[in-house]
Each structure stands twice: as structure tokens, then as C-alpha cells.
Amino acid sequence: MANYELIFVTKPNLDDETRETVLERVKSVIETNGEIEKVDAWGNRKLAYPIQKFTDGFYTLVNFKSSADVPKELDRNLRINENVIRHMIVVSE
Numbered sequence: 001m002a003n004y005e006l007i008f009v010t011k012p013n014l015d016d017e018t019r020e021t022v023l024e025r026v027k028s029v030i031e032t033n034g035e036i037e038k039v040d041a042w043g044n045r046k047l048a049y050p051i052q053k054f055t056d057g058f059y060t061l062v063n064f065k066s067s068a069d070v071p072k073e074l075d076r077n078l079r080i081n082e083n084v085i086r087h088m089i090v091v092s093e
Contacts (some may be wrong), residue, residue: 005091
């Protein structure tokens, strides 16, 4: 199992319940074949450039361990989710 970092940015105008739903979906995908080490909500931050006409976004960092197929499934799920405006998954060492 490898260590991964996922950071995703959700729309800044979402309520807490919707934001929590997105996070729970991410957690459920990871826990199918891996384990979550840490979840860190960074909060609303200014974006470097406008994305989908948003200048701010709510950042969330998730550190996890899993096999190689979990990041692929996470990527697929986050691309489909209309509340996520950007995401990135990297292997951490």
C-alpha cells in the first residue's frame, strides 16, 4: 500500500451539510480498499485564478494509504461531482 495525499476544492457557497456529504463520499471510496490517516479542512481560501467564475474555494486535505486502484476510483468520483471544482491526488513519501 502506498501513501497518498488528496486535496480537493469545493464551491465556497455550499452549506456545511453538502460539504460533509462530499467528504463522506470520499471517505467511503477510500475505506473500501485503504485507510484514512488524516483529514484536514483548511476552510475558504482565495484561488490563484477564477475557476467556474469562483474566486474562493473550500479546501480539504485527506492523507490516506491504499492500493493503486483507489486513486483511480477517487478521481472518477470527484470528476463527476458537480460541487468539486478542482482536485489533485499525489503519492506522498
